[in-house]
Amino acid sequence: TLLLSFCPSSSLCLTLHPSLHPTDCSAGSGDFNHFPDDPEFADIIQRAEQAIENGVFPERISQGSSGSYFVKDPKGKVIGVFKPKSEEPYGHLNPKWTKYFHKLCCPCCFGRGCLLPNQGYLSEAAASLVDTKLGLGVVPKTKVVYLASDTFHYSAIDRAKSKGKKYALEKVPKVGRHFHRVGLPPKLGSFQLFVEGYREADFWLRRFEAEPLPENIRKQLQSQFERLVVLDYVIRNTDRGNDNWLIKYEKPGGEGDRQKDAEWTEKSSASCVKIAAIDNGLAFPFKHPDEWRAYPFHWAWLPQAKVAFSLETRDLVLSRLSDMNFVQDLCEDLYEMFKTDKGFDKTMFERQMSVMRGQVLNLTQALKDGKSPIQLVQMPRVVVERSRSGGHGRVVTLGNAFTQTFHCKRPFFTSW
Incomplete structure (x- = not known):
C-alpha cells in the first residue's frame, strides 16, 4: 500500500507504508541502512553507496554457486562482500544456472534438508553475532544491508520499470520527480567486511x-x-x-x-x-x-x-x-x-x-x-x-x- 502525503520539496510525494518490506517497492537503499550503534560500519556502507552512485559498481565473484559481489569504495578498493538473498544458491534470481538446473531436474533432493531455504544471508550475519558474543574474533564483521546496483541480477520487469521511470524523468520532469527512487530496487543481503592479506x-x-x-x-x-x-x-x-x-x-x-x-x-x-x-x-x-x-x-x-x-x-x-x-x-x-x-x-x-x-x-x-x-x-x-x-x-x-x-x-x- 502506498500512502499520499505532502512535503515541502514538492506538492505531492509517495511514502512507504510501514508494513511494507523494502524490496516490495523501489525505495532507496540509503533509507534502510542505519547502524547508529556502529558508526564505523555505517561509514563503510555509505562509501559503498557513494561508489555505486559514481559508477563504481560491485563486481560479481566467479567462484561459488550463488550471486555474490565484491563491493568497492569510490576509489575502486574492495571493502566488502555482498550476498543478496534473492541470488542465493536456490534463490529465484540466482545468476548461476547450475543450481537452478539442479532444482528443476531433481526437485525432491535439492538443497540441504536440515537447513531452511534462502536464509543464507541471515546465517552469515548471525555467525558474526555469535562470534562477537563469544569474543572469538574470527568472523569478519557481517550485517544485513540493502544495496542496489546495475551489476546485480534483476528480473526483466524490474529493469523495465527502472527504464520507464528514467524515461519519465527525462521526458516529463514534473511527473518523474514524484518517484521516490528512479533506479533499480535495493536488494536485501549480507555485507561482510573484506579482509586483506589472507x-x-x-x-x-x-x-x-x-x-x-x-x-x-x-x-x-x-x-x-x-x-x-x-x-x-x-x-x-x-x-x-x-x-x-x-x-x-x-x-x-x-x-x-x-x-x-x-x-x-x-x-x-x-x-x-x-x-x-x-x-x-x-x-x-x-x-x-x-x-x-x-x-x-x-x-x-x-x-x-x-x-x-x-x-x-x-x-x-x-x-x-x-x-x-x-x-x-x-x-x-x-x-x-x-x-x-x-x-x-x-x-x-x-x-x-x-x-x-x-x-x-x-x-x-x-x-x-x-x-x-x-x-x-x-x-x-x-x-x-x-x-x-x-x-x-x-x-x-x-x-x-x-x-x-x-x-x-x-x-x-x-x-x-
Missing part, C-alpha cells in the same frame, strides 16, 4: 607442513584454530572445508634475516597468524543432518584437531557457554535478527535454537573434560528443547525449562 587455509596448511612454524607461532595458530572450531560447532556449520576459511601469516623480517626473525618471534607478543572464518551461510540447521549426507567439519582431519583444547580457549568461552542466561540472551539476540525475514517461522526458529543449545551443551562438556576437537565431533548429537511431553530418542530433563534429547538417526553416508 589466503585460503589449504595454501598455508601445506606450507606449514613443509616448513614447520616456530613453537610460539604454532601455538598462536592452534589458538586461532580452536576459535574456528568453537564457532563452527556452536552454529553447526554444514559447509566448512579448507577453501572457505582463510589464514593470514606475516613472517617478520626478510627471508635472509633469520636471526632477526628468531629474536622477533621470541620477544614480540603481537599475533603473526590470524584466521578468518568466511562463508557462514550454510549454518543454523533446524535438525542434525540425518538424510543422505553428514556435512562433516573438514577441519576434524587436520592434526590441530587432535590437540586438546587449550586453557586459553577454555578461559575465553567456558564461563559464557556454561551460563544458561548467556545462552538464552544469545537466542534472544538471534531471534531479533531472524524475525526480520519475510518467511520467518517461530516454530522452525525454535528448532534451530534447540540444535544450537545441544551443540553448546556438548562443547561445554568437552571443554570441561579436556577433550580435543576430534573428540568433540565424535560426541553423541544432542538437541535441547523447551520442555514438552513426548519426543524421540533418549530423553533427559534439564531442570524445569529444557529437555535434552539424544539424536539417534544417522545419515545414509555417515561421517563426522
Whole structure:
C-alpha cells in the first residue's frame, strides 16, 4: 500500500507504508541502512553507496554457486562482500544456472534438508553475532544491508520499470520527480567486511607442513584454530572445508634475516597468524543432518584437531557457554535478527535454537573434560528443547525449562 502525503520539496510525494518490506517497492537503499550503534560500519556502507552512485559498481565473484559481489569504495578498493538473498544458491534470481538446473531436474533432493531455504544471508550475519558474543574474533564483521546496483541480477520487469521511470524523468520532469527512487530496487543481503592479506587455509596448511612454524607461532595458530572450531560447532556449520576459511601469516623480517626473525618471534607478543572464518551461510540447521549426507567439519582431519583444547580457549568461552542466561540472551539476540525475514517461522526458529543449545551443551562438556576437537565431533548429537511431553530418542530433563534429547538417526553416508 502506498500512502499520499505532502512535503515541502514538492506538492505531492509517495511514502512507504510501514508494513511494507523494502524490496516490495523501489525505495532507496540509503533509507534502510542505519547502524547508529556502529558508526564505523555505517561509514563503510555509505562509501559503498557513494561508489555505486559514481559508477563504481560491485563486481560479481566467479567462484561459488550463488550471486555474490565484491563491493568497492569510490576509489575502486574492495571493502566488502555482498550476498543478496534473492541470488542465493536456490534463490529465484540466482545468476548461476547450475543450481537452478539442479532444482528443476531433481526437485525432491535439492538443497540441504536440515537447513531452511534462502536464509543464507541471515546465517552469515548471525555467525558474526555469535562470534562477537563469544569474543572469538574470527568472523569478519557481517550485517544485513540493502544495496542496489546495475551489476546485480534483476528480473526483466524490474529493469523495465527502472527504464520507464528514467524515461519519465527525462521526458516529463514534473511527473518523474514524484518517484521516490528512479533506479533499480535495493536488494536485501549480507555485507561482510573484506579482509586483506589472507589466503585460503589449504595454501598455508601445506606450507606449514613443509616448513614447520616456530613453537610460539604454532601455538598462536592452534589458538586461532580452536576459535574456528568453537564457532563452527556452536552454529553447526554444514559447509566448512579448507577453501572457505582463510589464514593470514606475516613472517617478520626478510627471508635472509633469520636471526632477526628468531629474536622477533621470541620477544614480540603481537599475533603473526590470524584466521578468518568466511562463508557462514550454510549454518543454523533446524535438525542434525540425518538424510543422505553428514556435512562433516573438514577441519576434524587436520592434526590441530587432535590437540586438546587449550586453557586459553577454555578461559575465553567456558564461563559464557556454561551460563544458561548467556545462552538464552544469545537466542534472544538471534531471534531479533531472524524475525526480520519475510518467511520467518517461530516454530522452525525454535528448532534451530534447540540444535544450537545441544551443540553448546556438548562443547561445554568437552571443554570441561579436556577433550580435543576430534573428540568433540565424535560426541553423541544432542538437541535441547523447551520442555514438552513426548519426543524421540533418549530423553533427559534439564531442570524445569529444557529437555535434552539424544539424536539417534544417522545419515545414509555417515561421517563426522
